[in-house]
Amino acid sequence: MTSNSNNDIESSLSQFPPAVLEAFQEASEAMDSAFTEEEFNLWAKEGVSIAGQTVRSWESAVEYYKVGSHVARALAFPSFMQWARCGTYLAQDSPALAVAFFKASPLIVGNLRPQYIPRWAGLGRSLYKGTWKSSTLSAKFFEVSPDLIRSLPFWDVEVFASLIESLSYKSYDVSMECLVLGRDVLPAMGREREAFLSMCRALTDSNWREVKTCLELAPRALQQIDEGQTGRFLKLGERLAKTGLRETAKFLADGTSTLAQIPQTSQTHILDLAEGLLATSPDAVAPFLKSLDIVLNRITMNQLDTWYQHGVEMLKENPDSGIAFFKIESTTSESMLETLSSSLELERVKGVVKLYCSALSGSTIDVLDTQELVNKNIGWVDEDTASTDGTKVFLPPIVDHYPRKDENFAWFKVVATHQVGHLEFGSFNFSFEKPAACFEEQRRSELELNQSERQAALLREMGDDAPDISDQAHAYTDIGRFLNLFEDRKLAFDLFTVLEDCRLDYRIKMEYPGIRTASERVQIEARSGRPEIQQLPLQQALVELLIQMSLEQFTDLMVPTEYKDESVMLSQILHTLRDVRANVEDTTEAALRAYEIIHRIENKEEEEDQWQPEDLDDPGDFSEEQYESMLDKLNAGQQDGEDGEGGEGNPYESPEPVDYRGDFKPEMVQLLTKLQSDKGESGEGEALSQEQLEQMLEDSAELELDAEQGDISNSTSMFAQNIMKEAGVPPPDSESGEGYGPLLHDDDQGGELEAREPKAYLYDEWDFRADDYKPRWCIVKEKVLDEGESVFYNESIKNFSSLLNHVKRQFELIMPETFRKTYRLVDGEDIDLNAAIEAWADVRMNVPPDEKIYWRRNKIERDVSVVFLLDMSASTAEAIDEGRNTVDDRDAPDDPVEYMVWLRRRREGLVRRHYKRIIDLEKESTTLLIQALESIGDTYGIYGFSGYGRENVEFYVIKDIEESFNEKIKRRIDKITPLHATRMGSAVRHAITKLENQPSTRKILFLISDGRPQDRGYSREGVEKEYAVHDTHMALQEAKRKDITPFCLTVDKSGHDYLKQMCGDMSYEVLDDIWALPERLPMLYRKLTM
Amino acid sequence: MVEATEPQYNEYAIEEFLVRSEPYYRPVGDEMELFTAAYEQHIPVLLKGPTGCGKTRFVEYMAWKLGRPLTVAKDSTAQPLNEGEVRVPLVTIACHEDLTASDLVGRYLLDANGTRWIDGPMTRAVKTGAILYLDEVVEARKDTTVLIHPLTDHRRILPIEKTGSIVEADDRFLLCISYNPHYQSALKDLKHSTRQRFISVEFDYPPADVEAEIVQNESGCTSDQAEALAKLGEKVRNLREHGLQEGASTRLLIYAGRLMSQGIKPRRACQVAIVWTLTDEAELQRSVEEVVTSIFE
């Protein structure tokens, strides 16, 4: 350092107030060591230049010298000089700016990339407009900069600065306030900051006064909603702001507090709706969000859509009334909420309805939404009417007929009872051969006989040219066979339907008087919607007459004068079915008779004066003779008619359906059932081919295969395929066994297998249909499970440490009992001397002695071997409901530090649980169990099983029964993963083999699974399911025979149905709450072996 | 006005408890013939069936019935018997977890002069030739099987370890046990060596028409009510596969009937006697309740 140059500088500086020189001199010592001589000079000179810029810029120079050493520490020299020059320029404009700039710098430079420094300076500069106020604002900006830059990306700082700048055009005061607010608020924001700033930006154009309020409200407001949603919400605010909404701040406050009331999962949906609304009418968005609170208290999320949609429609027609709608300031809106809130969604009562139906019918009935039936595309098309396919009842997703919920529920009940009635009172059990109960003569057999005789005669006439009709005449279902008897299948089917419904409604009325009131109401309503009889052509009129009578309308019915007797006879036929003894066979007899009458009458319109009112509530008994003679009379009439012009009647059309009775498809139901049961008896040639099925569907009166579907034959074949799929029959051209791993060969075919590899074992399988074993049918391949990391094991122990302690304690209690004597018993192995002496003393003193003078030792010694079999099928990958808190607070530590650790671990545990699968719980439980078992020393093996197909039953060794516990086993547990299917029977048999060789007196086979046995050709549906359940049952039975106690634990909620069959009188437990598994498993085991 | 009444109760020594008047029992199948045959042949009987389906009532009835054979009584003890009556006392023991062998066989008691042996109920039944009915036998401790085994094979003896003696069973003695296979607590199971000493007579809730008859008879409600109750029973039992642990027993149906005969409204009677008794689970309760409100007005 030459003192020369130094002197030059000092003399230049001395022309300014002394503070400058002082500052320089103070700084130069530090700078001297930091800079080279050349650098030092440059630094010093820049100060001179700053000081010389304007009259007051010497103040800037003072600040410049003061901070120099701090800044120099953070910046390389070139950047340093760049910084210095920024200050020089600022000083040129306004010394106050430069002062603020320099003052903020030491705190900035460490946090800002050097190349951004000029941009930062520029930001401050841009706020300066040459006025005093603007310079204050700009200086303030530099003042708050350190806070902003420390916690915001520079990009956001720039956006914020430009926001402040645009605000400053409106008001310096406001922009000043916002600047300070921004400093306080923005750093705390997360990802939503950008969206927030951009919303504010939009506001400055339309409504700048609101920016401040928004800044004030934001932190509290945004906290209330889900983090994932804030971005979208603010975007919405921005778009609203752009449209000129005056109350954005209010929107922010109301909107967030509304959203906060709504479960996170639904917030997205609400935002969808709000955005949708924005497109139609921005003014409605805020009222909508505000009303939500009230609205959602009254109706459900699903119902909200309906309400919303209606409001949108109104908006389109008339914006004002639309907005009133969303503000709930309109009657329409109010009454709509009223209706919606009284309507009942099936979803809410499904469970109860399902149990109710199952109770009534005596078999397991599933209750589904009609939509699901329609989706199957197997012939049901109406989404609004109830139906049943024989094992499931389909109900409309929502009922809103009545203003009260309980009334709507009663409607569900009436409808469900009617559908179940088909099952309970046997609509689908129609058997052609079974006699009717109320009609004396079985005319259907007669009719069939006549028909085939006529055909035979025809054939004889035709001689050799006769087509082979034997196939055709043979119907697949009994209902089909019945309907085949009639020329007009549709008329016959309609009659059968109305008469069967009539029989059911009557029967239900008798059997269930409790719902009589509700069903009468439903019937009355149904009646009010019926067409007028006299408006219809004759055949249809008579069918309608039957329908109205079936709805309990018996008086004042219009009947054609010409066919008054026929009408009375029809009424007699119908009344015959109103009898609790009447069965479905009676219905067919009734339908047959009604058909014979109606079919003989021409379907033509009648003049109005040809009708007369009639009461048919007591038409007298039906008589076969009268019926015969009526037919004769009609036949004669027909003959006459044919001689005349004849045949000008309209084609017959089916009546309007009765809604509450739903869709009745007996032929389809019988078909499905039959397909399912025939599938089991393979190879008998009975099974239906797809062509035959298609033929049947085309004949059926139950399907409307009309044009809508496009090509008829196409849709028929699609139906046919869907139906076969529904029945579980593989369609001929599809790949079998899809989704069940690689296919080696078809399952049911082939015969005995051979085990060629080592560690492969052959087992028989039980075929319940043959009532015998299929010999050497499955190959079990035993493999040692791969090793993973032991982390899982150790972590589980850590996570469950409190539970583990509890379990261990419980287990340890088992042990000492073997040695401990219990004293003071009323009875025991020997006299307890102490107690006896006391007693004797008491006796001597004439005090009643205590009788407890024995002791006993628990002599049972533990000698237990156990095999645990874990289900490793693909279905165990299923995720479990999230968010259940199972870790209990039992041993939250008292010590605050430990408590924090405990709390954190617990939280982590919960977070992880979000993604937990069934198998994870199985693994954790295994871990716990091992710990417990090790503490009592029982012999145990742990195995997993899975596989695909009978030649690949995989049996994984996790811990072999002879193996002692070691590190490897911990690592194997890690590798327990969901694999393929589940062939339970063979796995059980192999486990038996493992246990059989154990010398223990008590042997236990503990099966833990998530669901039913399942494999290709083994229990997917129908008969296969039964097959699998039976085979597993047999395998468990075999265990029992070998003195092994089997125990099944399942976490399948619907497990009860089949477990019962599978386990028979053996023990099992269904774990309703899978989270309880880790706790329950060791406890069950303990109980089992005590 | 309440008058002080004498306490009215009868107390019997257990071997003297005779079923004196004919209990009402409505046979459902061939259980009576089977039981009689087994009794004549000294074959122990196992009654299997769900709770409240009439097992106890049946045994009572059989004890009464077997007490009036055509042969003349040889008995000579003090109690006067009606003409043609023999003693077939009925000793019933409800088994529970803490029931030990010595509760059944007997034990030493202390008295002023030292110890005194007291016969337990089983010993007394064996000695007097009673029908010994062990209710819910799986609940008893395992050591009771030691007693059951020699009694139930051809030996028909009861060894009394403590006194070092053996009692041969009276000729008319019969052991009868009951067992409810539905109980899930059946982590316990009867051992085969025990099971195979009995013939097993299966009981279940009777068919609806028979059950209606029983309910009407036992409760005094109207026949319509009885039929409706039987129907209810049938329907509710269908829920056994759907989470209901036990179906509504005949006993519960009778309770409901009895309330009705006292003028309680049917729906209410069913609610307290059946719906709320059967389950605490809300959905199930509601479902059963819906069945009730369908059946009863």
Ligand SMILES: Nc1ncnc2c1ncn2[C@@H]1O[C@H](COP(=O)(O)OP(=O)(O)OP(=O)(O)O)[C@@H](O)[C@H]1O
């Ligand atoms: N067949 C029947 N005849 C007459 N009464 C019957 C019959 N079946 C059941 N009951 C009636 O049912 C009631 C319950 O029967 P009981 O007490 O014999 O049941 P249980 O099978 O012994 O039940 P638990 O297993 O709970 O002891 C009896 O009080 C009786 O009123």
Ligand SMILES: [Mg+2]
């Ligand atoms: Mg009993």
